[in-house]
Amino acid sequence: MARDAVVLTVDGPHGERAVRISSPDRVLWPRLGITKLDLARYLVNVGQAFVAANGDRPISLQRFPQGIEGEQFFSKNPPRGAPEYVRSVVVRYPSARAHPQLVIDEPAGAVWAAQMNTIVFHPWPSRAERSDDPDELRIDLDPQPGTEFEHAVPAAIELRAVLAEAGLTAFLKTSGNRGIHVFAPIEPSHEFLDVRHAVIAAARELERRMPDRVTTAWWKEERGARVFVDFNQANRDRTIAGAYSPRALPHAPVSCPLEWDELESTDPREHTVLTVPERLRATGDPWARMHERPGRIDVLLRWWERDLADGLGELPFPPDYPKMPGEPPRVQPSRALSTAERARPGGREGWAGQASTRSRS
DSSP: OOOSEEEEEEOOTTSOEEEEEESTTOEEETTTTEEHHHHHHHHHHTHHHHHHHHTTSBEEEEEOTTOTTSOOEEEOSOOTTOOTTOEEEEEEOTTSOEEEEEEOOSHHHHHHHHHTTEEEEEEOSSOGGGTTSOSEEEEEEEEOTTOOHHHHHHHHHHHHHHHHHTTOOOEEEEOSSSOEEEEEEBOSOSOHHHHHHHHHHHHHHHHHHOTTTEEOOSSGGGTOSSEEEEGGGGSTTOOOOOTTOBOSSTTOBBOOEEOGGGGGGOOGGGOBTTTHHHHHHHHOOTTTTGGGSOBOOHHHHHHHHHHHHTTOOOOOOOTTSOOOTTOOOSSOHHHHHHHHHHHSTTSHHHHHHHHHHHHHO
8 A cells, every 4th residue: 555655854954854755655767666765765865965066056856746757847946835945046047037946955955856756956057146157167978879878988088188288177977878977166257158168169179189079060960970069058047967866767877976987987877776875875975075176267268269260159059049149040051051052043942933933924
């Protein structure tokens, strides 16, 4: 018989909290039988490291009321009835509108989010009280069809070297799927557009060094079987799964921080809701000291200006963004070529236009 509710005791910076988990036997990951209560206990076990990585930041909750195979939606504003230890902060979106967004400050907040059927947590790269100025430079290495996690590994290693040349210390984690996320702590002295340009500069430098294996091409038809450096994850209100966040995939993976010397031997499929708590207890948190010595993006911005002078301009923004200064047309290359061919004398539209003219004469 299903249990109505379970109350978990969650330790935190302000003492113990009692968090009620209703429908604790609801299965979220059917293949493994992992329940809502299992997820809540996972977040209790990784709570300190989870909050260190994702706390004090605007955060979006990706919620799955019927488990990973059911419908999903995102929560940004605090739901009605949120406990007093879950706060919000007003942030500005690309549309220029401003709204309150959730902030998690202690493990009990993450466990409460699990009670609200949250599986994936999406933190901003900026702090709650300074949300316009990121303190993390984030680069998503996304293997394209024909490539896998192992193809992203050499790209991540070379990217670490690129960032080191720019004076930044790189940290990494699995994406929880096939990709790799590379982070660098930075001083919150530049707004989002500057950080985006710094990411593009690093991405272009990586592409120059590994042109057959890495691409910055925004349009999928131009990427080929390479690892895409997703520069648009650096934009305002664009987020990736946070460190220690579960992912909504059948084997219940976790976006798991790694040490660099683990990267070439790790199997991302082994880092799951079932295994990561013990890993954390045994090896500690690879990101524990991430923000002790933040760097600056000045060198990367000089690279950006150098590339501008060489004719490399702005790259496309996400489709829901307003048109941005210097942005190229938001038309995929094959469609642009097709339109140009039709408009060219002798092209399909040109012949049709001539035929139409003759028929009217």
